[in-house]
Every structure is written in structure tokens, then in C-alpha cells.
Amino acid sequence: MKKNYLLLLLLFTAIGFAQIPSGYYNTATGTGYTLKTQLYNIIKGHTNNGYAGLYTTYLTSDVDNFYENDGTILDMYSENPSGTDPYNYTTGTTQRCGNYSVEGDCYNREHIIPQSVFNEQSPMVADAHFITPTDGKVNGMRSNYPHGTVGSATYTSQNGSKLGSSSVSGYSGTVFEPINAFKGDIARMYFYFATRYENTVSGYSYPMFNGSSNQVFTTAFLNVLLAWHAQDPVSAREITRNNAIYARQGNRNPYIDHPEYVNQIWGGTSSSDTQAPTAPSSLTSTSQTANSISLNWTASTDNVGVTGYDVYANSVLKTTVSGTTATINGLTASTNYSIYIKAKDAAGNASASSNTISVTTNSGGTGTATELFFSEYIEGSGNNKALEIANNTGSSINMSIYSIKKQTNGAGSWSTGLTLSGTLATGSKYVVVNSSISSSCFSTSAANISTTATELMFNGNDAVGLFKNGVLIDIIGTFNGGTANFAVDVTLRRKSTVTSPSTTFNLSSQWNSYSQDTCNNLASKMALPIQDEEIVEYSDEIVIYPNPSDGNFTIGYGDSISYSIEIISFAGQKVFEKQNTSDNAVSVSHLSKGIYIVKITTAEKTLIKKIVIN
Template sequence: MKKNYFLLLLLSVTIGFAQIPSGYYNTATGTGYTLKTQLYNIIKGHTDNGYAGLYTTYQTSDVDNFYENDGTVLDMYSENPSGTDPYNYSTGSTQRCGNYSAEGDCYNREHIIPQSVFNEQSPMVADAHFITPTDGKVNGMRSNYPHGTVSSATYTSQNGGKLGSSSVSGYSGTVFEPINAFKGDIARMYFYFATRYENTVAGYSYAMFDGSSNKVFTTAFLNLLLAWHAQDPVSAREIARNNAIYTRQNNRNPYIDHPEYVNQIWGGTPSGDTQAPTTPTSLASTSKTATSISLSWTASTDNVAVTGYDVYANSAYKTTVSSTTATITGLTASTTYSIYVKAKDAAGNASASSNTISVTTNSSGTGTATDLLFSEYIEGSGNNKALEIANNTGSSVSLSAYTIKKQTNGAGSWSTGLALSGTLTTGSKFVIVNSSISSSCFSPSSANISTTATELTFNGNDAVGLFKNGVLIDIIGTFNGGTANFAIDVTLRRKSTVTSPSTTFNLSSQWDSFSQDTCNNLASKIAKPIEEGVVELSDEIVVFPNPSDGIFNIVLDNSDSPYSIEILSFSGQKVFEKQNATDSVISVSHLSSGIYIAKITRDSKTTIKKIVIN
């Protein structure tokens, strides 16, 4: 699991290594499988706290002190390392259970190596070093399938974990692929199991195992685990978890304490890998500003594992990412760039270039959207269905040219369409709901349109499109995507960094996910009549510089008069507030880049300003 805060990681690593008992690895002096046996003799015979004891261990071993830092259960199958978690669990609560119907219902215990492999025998069945707390639904979907790279997903969890057909060389079955942030964590759990149970592992039947007690893994799966270990180094979270489990079990995962042991035993670069990944496809621009371009593409596959993607603009290397999205920054305004992507694997093999796209950055400082776009999507229980459209263009837009259409179950043609009408002012939202939506979610009378039309009876596999003059300009879901659910029992809100519509749906880069029936943000910015006594003060209040780096100045005609300020993201969420302010400089450098709305009130008069943070 990777961490972005280097200083925190450095401090955590220093503390973590200081907690390795003195002399613990003194007898680990060999190389190859000799070293592995020496480690086995060090970590064997650990304290067995029993299966129920895992939940006690989790109260210290699997606590989120690294992302939201909120003390909730850190679940590798639901954690969103770069945004809001879709749901959370509390340690030691009664939320743990064995019954579930959807994500977020309960958490239980996930054996990274399935219990059936070792016939649920002790002490394996209760060894916390490879058993983690995870959402019950995702745990159930993973079932007993091996971990691997997915070629075609049949199920995708809310944090991006995938179940589907294998792209691991020589294995054609179903595999489960975790998100990149936890692939190294899981690989080191496999290496721990292969070492701790060296005396029995040869007798276990599992698709990833080769029946030996030394190598343990088939060549293809070993190469995969080596690649995951290399691309996702040991994190502060893993070190803290290792220390907590040591306190309970009195043994450690040596590959967290000494990551170099992996290469010393099994070798580093996947052996004999000369096969390049397949070519990335469907490269597209999802949004752009004056100085940046955001991209998405369809993943490549590899006989071992894709470890990253190199992004190029005008034939110059720009960045490397491990996901299928990227943002190129530091570009020049009003300039056209030719962009392509290459995939690579752990052995250094590179794919052919993807399709090349031509993208022109915006005029400097504008940062406005090119057209209307979907800003929120609710696919809740019963008829709790809603869509929200935002106008971030900088001017009022007539809705007469726009319609919403739906494709049913990922097949067939678009519906006839639900026509929109009226005028949507800039900075406002237009809300369409199913007329049978529960009043506890949203009042139908508060919507711009309340209807039973087919476009508002969508399910998690029904693509929904926004059309302008009959041409698709924005989409939620994948047209002709089949029956696989892309967004079921979930609320989606457009990220503030997405300021323009896109005909390519990318959940992770464009949307934040929330649990079923999260309705509190819907219509947060529907245009309302200006209240009496509230006037536009654009001539009296000046905000500069704009674009800003997160620190901007507010100049009023009378600096002695206090004011209040609220800052909203384009999804309508309040991200900053200050009352009775007299400061001439406001710092919101903690906010991510994007477009925000600042509402400044002084002496019962209000002005609205657009703030662009680079």
C-alpha cells in the first residue's frame, strides 16, 4: 500500500523498524530457499488466539490511521486511498456478521489463502498475518478464487477491486484483482504463508501453488507476486499491522521487516519474461484546463502483470501511473498536444503505443466547462432514482436542445429520450427524479422534473446519456456494456476536478462513490430566486489572483467591515467556511485543483465569485 506523505512514511518506517526485537533475525544468514527455511524456524510456533480472537487483533492491527485517519476498519476491499470511502465499519462493533446482500452491510474475515486450501485447520485458520477484515459482500464475491490480474471483469467493487477472467499466463480460470494500492500487501501475505507453513504447504492443492515446499508457487503466479511486491513497496500501514500482530501472536512477517528477503529467496525480476503487455486502447481526454489534460484508457493485459503506464505528449515523456487514468500538468494554454500511452511490465517490456489523441488546452484562466454535464447519480433502494445536471459553463444555457436517454441492461438502442426545457443559469443544478422516490431521500416536489419515464427507472447496468441536439455529450455507464453492474446501490458525485462532459465513463477518475440512498447532497445548488436585500457585489469585492494556487486575496471597499465566506465545490459540497473574517488573504491550499464557488457576505449583501485553483 503506497503512501503519498514521504515524511510520515519515513518516520513510521523508522519507528516500525525500531520495534523489531533485537536479534530476531540473527539466524537469517543464508540465501535462496535456505534463507526461507531459516525464516520458517524463526516465525513458526506462534501464539494461536483462535478464530474469534481475530476480531480482537483487528482492533489494533487494521485501523485507519493512514487515509481518513478516522479510526475505522481499514479494509483493503473497500478503502479508497485517494478519496472518500464508499462506506466504513467500526472496530469491535456488531457490524461484523456473516449475512449480507450488498456492500456496506457487514464486515467479516477474509483468508487471503482460502480456508478450504488447508481444510480450516489450526493454526492457519486464525493466523492474522494473512487474514484481514473485509466487507462481507466483496469477500463473498472473491470466494476461493486466486488473486491475479483480470482480463475482463464480471464484477467490480466500489473501490475498484475486480473479479473476472484471468490474464495470468497459463491460468484461464477466474481471479480476483485488488486495487494497486494493496497488491504489495497481499503479495507479502502470500510470501509469509509460503514461509510460515513450509512444513505443510506442499500438501495443499491451490491454483497458485506448485506442490513444492520451497518455491511453493507456480512460475506464472510467482512472477505476478514478485511484480506486485516490486510495484507496491512496504508502507507505514503494513509496518504498524506487523507490529500489532506480533504483540498478539509473537511472530512477524519477515517480508515487511526485510522486503529484500523476497528477492534473496525467489529472485527479483520475473524470470524469462520477454512478452510485452498488450496495447492500451480507447485513450480519451476526460477533462482539461488551461494547463492540464486528464486522460483515461482501457487497461492492457500481460502474461505476468502490467506494472504501469508511461504517458507521452508531443512525443515527450510526461508521467508514469499504475492506474488507467492520468493528468498531465504544466501545459501551455491554447496549445494542441498529441498524446499517447504505453504499458510496461516488471521486466521492462513495453507495449506498442495506444491510439494518439489531439487535445487543445483552454484559454488561460477560464477553466469553465465546455457544456452541461451530469453532476450526481442516485441508484438507491426501490424507486430512489435521481439525476443531477450542472451548468459550469459561465453563462446561462437553454435546455431545449438537451435530452436524457437510457440503454436497458447494457444492450439494444437508446430510449426515445426525456426532453428537458427551460434555462439553466451558470453555477446551478437541474434535478430529475423518479416520481416515486422516497420522501426520506428527496421530495419529488423539489425537483425540476419528477417523472415515471423509463429514463428514471435505471438500474446498475443501464447506461444513461446526456444528449445535445441528438448527439451524446456525457454518459454514466458504458454503452453496450452488457449486464455487468457499473453502479448499483450507490450514489455517484462528479469530482470537482471534472469540469467538462465526457462520452467515456471512468468511475475512479470522474466520480466519488457513496453508500446506497445517500441523498443529502442532491439539489444542493438548484437555482433559487435572489432574496430581498441580497445583491451582486461584483464591483465592491475583488478576488485575485484567479487562477489561484490556493491562496487568494479579497479586497472590499471598506477593509474594516467583517465578512463571511463559504467555498463550495462544483458537486455542491461545502469545503471551507469562515465567519466574521477581516483577513485580506484567504488560504485554502489544502483543496485539490479544480473550480470552486466562493460566496462572500458582508452587511447582508452577498456576492458569488468563481475560484480556479491550479
């Protein structure tokens, strides 16, 4: 299900995917087929990772961080852009299983240009730029048929991809037609193949090819591909895929980086169009969260037609959309972004920039999640072991129905479980540490739970689960994953793009990794900010005294006034609350020793102080 069409997620920034190298296209200066040959010389000679290596590439190139955003395999033949996917595939468990009798059994590798066309020769047979993961059943139904427009369908997949009689002018055979959301993706894969293999493509026999090394395609099929390229502009998914494959193969699909090259080489109805669209106007931000900004603007006009809009934040291309709204995801909380839009037409002409707006994301904890989830994991030296749970639901959560369980060495049953307690305020973190954790890593007094229970004695091959009413809702590691380490001597932090728990662990799509004993972020997101550092501090008439070493303190003020008070643990848990009281004595003898934040609110002011219970 597509949450917002063509969302950007700059995963390649977070996990090191390479972007376009400076000067990569400097020699692409020609026009027509001369330009195509120049591009061939730029992208030829890529690294061949082998046919089996495709599955490794898919771990970064074809992960669904754009629709369900659930880390599953992104399959163009099963993805439903406007609703719930009929089925999903997880990496490593449902690939190549050999059972393709119905959709949803297994996924395999789909050669957009069938491998029989080039006799399964290398490097074509393993070139990820035109080989994608797809459902095995649909892949088999597509078989070796060309891609084109279907007149009468004989088979329709669960996401609407069709096989049937051709409506392509001059071709009466069977064709396969993908859904609209991926027609441009597939067209640009064909254009890539025609360019990367310019030196051999004239010898390939295929209904879509004309036997030449320049135009490559028959006129009828070329017109189909040009139309698909124009109607489905480059998406954030393609940008991410191109970067991921470049990191593996060392070459790029130039028609994703520069969509205008298509019409500069093959012409089409817009090949002589040199007039750029007008600049988009009235750009505004309609909403912001901690990690996203939603936008709206007034459409551009063009002498032929606007095909899309490029959305930039801090001068970096974030996404391309076809309409006049967009949402930029994967942003950093409490960060200012300068945003502008450019329109483009089918010929690749780009408009001037729209007005630039300055937008700051929310500070976090705004309630975008539906459930608690693990937000940090520390498996460090000695007993430096800690778990952090985040509440971004928008509501306070009773922790007593939650527990943490561990499976030892990737085998056997879950442990009895460590039951949690208290109330976790929205926007706060719940921290559980091994009671022998080094003080240089984290203070046990700042934890919600400090324990030597087996659940906090985990190693790099012990799956750890978060349970709600005895049901697993989130996991770090793979249950029954064996003795292989998934995270040893490492700190893991949940990516900002993850807003819900998952019972399937995916390191690359869900987590950022840090070196051993990286402890500085643990419990860093507080429910309330510390605005001053004094333990006892006067603020006009309000004063807190003394420091509550005996478990009690007094709130003093000049006049008898009504106030409300909240006490928050240093890990973000609300541990005390009293509303609309004038009683100045506060008893905290029930609280364990540690650092706490006190928030006092009157009709006129709010005071935030730090106290230490010894």
C-alpha cells in the first residue's frame, strides 16, 4: 500500500549507498545516438557479482521502504500502490523455493529482457539494473513475452499486472503489461539494456528489437516505452535502487539520473520541445512530523505538458511526483530544511525553482506509531547490555502488560520473561540495563529497570523479543536463527523511518549500527527538556527545597496558588502526578534513587527542575 505516491526515503544516505559521482556524466555531451554511445562508454565494464549475487543486491536495492515501509521485498508484480498487498516476501526465507504453483509461494529473479534473448551469457545474466525480484508464479506467467499494452487479458495477477493479446500497433502476439505505477521503471530498464549492451544488442532476436545497435527497438514498441517513460516519471524507489546497484556493480542507469536523455536519444513527440515549464508557485508546508514534511503547491504550465515535479530539501533531490502534493520522509527531528520545487516536461526541460520555504520538523514524540517498539540495543563489552523501548503513540502506555523475553543461542523456547512496570509517557523511552553495566556507559540509577535477569545477559546470537499480553510484537534477531551472530559487540539504533514494531528482523532496513560501547544516545529522548542544571533553583516566587535525600521535598511560593506537578524519571517515565493542588508538601519516598525531572505548572508559568533522590 502506497502511503503517499512517490515518497522519498534517502536510505542511501543512512546506510552508505553511493550517489552520482562528481563528473560521472561529463563526457555525455552529444545528441541522438551519439549521446547513447557516450553513455555506453560511461556505464560499460561494470562489476559482475554473479547470478547468485543478485539476492545479495536485493537486500539493499529492492526493499519496500516506499509503500508499506515494512522492509519486505519490493516486487513490481505484487505491490499494490493503493491498498493492501496481496502477500509479502521477506529476505532470505521465500526465495528460490521452487514452488510457483500459486502467487505468494516464493519469489525469484525476473529478467525484464528474457535471458534466452542473450543465451544466458554474462554479464547480462546477472545485471541487477534490469533483473528484479518478483513473485515466481507471475514471473512464470510472464515467461518470455515482451512488455506491451494488453488488448484482451487471459491472466491478471493479484496486483493487476496482465497477460494477453497485444494492442501494440503491428504486433499480434502475446504481451505482458505491468501496472501503471511501474511502467516507467520497466521502460527505463529497457533503455538501460539498449545502451549498456550497445555492442552486442544488434545480434539479439526479440519481438521488441529491430536488429540495430542504435534505435534497438521496433518503432511500435519504442513508442510504447516512450509513452510509459513519460507517464510514470522517475520515482524515489528508482533513485534508491539505482544508488544501491551502483554501490554493488559500479555502474548506473543514466535514464534514472537524467530522464531527459531518453528523448534526446530516441526522440518522440517531445524531442523538439525546448521550452521549459513555468516555475511552480505558492509552495507551502501543510503538515510536519518529527521525520516528515508534507507539501502543496500551485501547478506549472508548459507548451506540451508537465510530467512531474522534483522536490528538493537543502538542495538535495528528495523525490519526484506527478501531482502538486508530496511528502518528504526520512528526515531528522528538530531540523530546519530549505525546500523548493522544480517542474519538468517529457523532454527533460526543467523550470526555474519555486519559492523557497523554510520548514522545521517537530521535536519528536508526536504520536506517529500505533505500538511500542525497541528503539535501541547495546551488546557491548563485559556486561554493557541495554535495551530501550520507545513510545511514539501519542498516548501514555501502561507497561505492566509488556515483557521482554530472550531465546538463547538461536534455539529452544523463549525465556519466562522480564515483566515491565509503570506508565510510559508518549515521546519517552523505557530503558532496561544489566545491573553490572559500566558507569562510563550508563548510570543504572537512570534506568527504568536494572537487573541481572537472563533477558539482560544476551549475546550477539540471542534473539530478544518484546511481548504484549504474551504475544510477540517486536524482535531483535531471528528466532531459531542458530548460533550465527546477528549483532555482536555493537550498538543498534532503530532508523527514524521505522514507526511500528516488526516480528521480522531486518538489520539493513530497520537499524543503524554503531561501534562497541556507543552509549551516548541511550534514553536521550526525554519527555521534558532539562532547562537548567541546579538541583535547588529559585524562579520568581517558586522554589523547590530541599533536595529530597529523605524522600520528600517542599514547593514554596509567595502566595497560596493552585498548581500541577509531574515527576519524570531520567529515562522519560512519568512516576508521579498531581493536578490542581495547593498542598506544598510532595512525598517521593516510593521512588528509587536516581535523577528525576520535576515540572510545575501554574496559571502563569511553567517551571522545570532537576532533582536527585539519594
